[in-house]
Amino acid sequence: MDVEARSGKPTVLNDTTLRSNILDPKYTVENMGLPTPQVLLLPTAIVGAGQLIGFDSDAALHEITNVSASYSAVENFVMRRTTDMRFDFGISLVKLWDGAFTGLTMGA
Amino acid sequence: MAENISFEDVTGKRCEVPIDITDYKEAGLQKISLSQLYANKFPTAENSPSAFQQFCAASGIRVRPDHKRGIPASTMHEILHGGTNKYMGSIIRPDGSGRQSTSGRLLYPEVMLQLIEGTLRDNKEDYLTPWESAIALRYSVSSPRVDQPTIDVTAPEGSAASPIAQGSEPDVMVSISLSERAYKVPTKSIGLTITDEALQATTIDLVGITLAAQARGERIRRIETDMGNIINGDVDSGVAATPFALASSFTTEVINATTPITQRVFVKWLRANYQRMTVTHILVMLTHCWM
Numbered sequence: 462m463d464v465e466a467r468s469g470k471p472t473v474l475n476d477t478t479l480r481s482n483i484l485d486p487k488y489t490v491e492n493m494g495l496p497t498p499q500v501l502l503l504p505t506a507i508v509g510a511g512q513l514i515g516f517d518s519d520a521a522l523h524e525i526t527n528v529s530a531s532y533s534a535v536e537n538f539v540m541r542r543t544t545d546m547r548f549d550f551g552i553s554l555v556k557l558w559d560g561a562f563t564g565l566t567m568g569a
Numbered sequence: 570m571a572e573n574i575s576f577e578d579v580t581g582k583r584c585e586v587p588i589d590i591t592d593y594k595e596a597g598l599q600k601i602s603l604s605q606l607y608a609n610k611f612p613t614a615e616n617s618p619s620a621f622q623q624f625c626a627a628s629g630i631r632v633r634p635d636h637k638r639g640i641p642a643s644t645m646h647e648i649l650h651g652g653t654n655k656y657m658g659s660i661i662r663p664d665g666s667g668r669q670s671t672s673g674r675l676l677y678p679e680v681m682l683q684l685i686e687g688t689l690r691d692n693k694e695d696y697l698t699p700w701e702s703a704i705a706l707r708y709s710v711s712s713p714r715v716d717q718p719t720i721d722v723t724a725p726e727g728s729a730a731s732p733i734a735q736g737s738e739p740d741v742m743v744s745i746s747l748s749e750r751a752y753k754v755p756t757k758s759i760g761l762t763i764t765d766e767a768l769q770a771t772t773i774d775l776v777g778i779t780l781a782a783q784a785r786g787e788r789i790r791r792i793e794t795d796m797g798n799i800i801n802g803d804v805d806s807g808v809a810a811t812p813f814a815l816a817s818s819f820t821t822e823v824i825n826a827t828t829p830i831t832q833r834v835f836v837k838w839l840r841a842n843y844q845r846m847t848v849t850h851i852l853v854m855l856t857h858c859w860m
Contacts (some may be wrong), residue, residue, distance in 0.1 A: 464853070468822075469832030494843040495836065498851045501699055505854045507797040511829060514800055514811055515839065515848035516703075522799075523706045527713050527754045528686040529602075530678045535593045539674050544649055544763055546678060548780060550685055551713055551756035552788050554795035556808055557705055561846050562799070564813035565838045568829035 463567055464513070513565040521561035527551040572675060576623040579612045586611060588624065590675060602711045603679040625680060628673045632680060633774055645776060646768035648673045677773075684777035685784045697785075700792060703850050713756040752806065755791070759783050796852065814838065 477485040498515065508514060516522070527550065534547040556562070571587040578584050588607075596606040604621035611620035618626070625632070634642045686709055733739060759780055763771055802810030817824040819837040824830070839848050 463829045464835065467830045467832050467835055468828050493840065494847060495839050496847055496849055498848050499699060500851045500853060501703065502855050503796055503852050504793060507793055507800065508852050508854045510854065512813065514852040516850055517846035518703045518705060518849040520705050522704045524704045525715055525754055526686060526709045527711065527756060528682045528709065529711045530682060532594050532597055535678050536590055538678060539590050546761045547758055548681060548685060548761070549756050549758050550784050551754040552791045553754040554792055555752065556799045559809055562811045563842055563846070563848065564811045565816060566813045567816050568824065568826050569815050569817060
């Protein structure tokens with residue numbers, strides 16, 4: 462609600478596109494450098510109230526996946542011809558570069 | 570317990586090589602997967618299947634059913650008790666000695682690991698798909714302990730590029746070093762047991778889907794927990810907390826609980842670090858968004 466209802470957000474009420482009697486020369490800012498950020502939701506316990514965290518997907522996150530089977534489990538499975546098997550897996554997301562993150566505290 | 574198995578090598582020549590249970594140990598020592606080990610040991614031509622794929626085909630492991638030819642995926646009974654090659658026949662020698670081959674059993678764990686790894690890596694679910702594009706770098710390891718490189722670009726950021734004399738060394742360097750502590754990927758384990766009665770009815774693709782479903786839930790939990798560490802910092806892993814700027818630092822407008830953010834603050838914040846980064850993603854709790 463806070464981001465969407467931010468004060469000063471351009472709305473249809475101050476749109477003069479269809480009112481040709483108003484002199485309103487249009488211009489565009491070409492190098493503003495504002496993409497359309499994708500919003501990802503996280504639980505409140507992780508992103509606190511009043512917080513926005515922005516990051517650059519080109520350099521922010523590094524995901525490491527470990528999928529392995531312990532040798533003893535494979536050996537048991539193959540040599541002793543058991544019908545049980547154990548697979549180990551893990552996944553971890555780590556910060557690649559501190560500079561790719563920026564935070565904003567709203568309401569203060 | 571070595572099994573001889575044939576494959577087409579890099580020159581296109583068919584040759585027979587021994588594969589062995591200790592290959593798993595060798596792959597583990599080299600911190601690579603079994604299929605990577607075979608790719609290194611038995612290179613194949615660029616456009617032909619990898620050695621591991623050829624071994625699976627030669628052993629008759631059919632990970633997916635072939636509906637066009639009416640061949641079902643291998644049942645767990647075929648893999649555990651031999652007979653995986655009844656449709657293929659390529660490994661059975663004229664004297665029938667290859668029929669009780671354990672190669673199916675030998676290759677099966679790696680096939681399952683690949684299925685789980687594939688599910689963890691590429692996911693088409695609503696929740697996980699946007700995260701796919703948010704991750705800059707992704708790699709797979711076959712050991713829970715990994716060395717995490719630390720990138721330090723403080724020097725190049727702090728000073729603007731300066732003119733340089735011919736032949737001299739640059740003033741500022743990006744430093745990439747290994748962190749002092751090896752990083753441990755928290756690892757979970759899935760045990761799989763199939764009853765004798767179910768062996769005939771259970772196919773390898775069904776087992777793969779079941780194991781992967783478990784791994785998928787784990788991935789969502791890990792993403793949320795790890796993002797918590799990245800945002801709030803984690804002393805144990807040496808991760809610094811994300812710095813926060815106050816909304817009021819971007820404007821002279823009144824910022825309070827009633828007006829927590831203005832258009833000016835939002836645009837200025839998005840653009841604040843334009844020389845260093847572009848805000849492609851924003852993390853937020855649901856109530857701050859559109860509810």
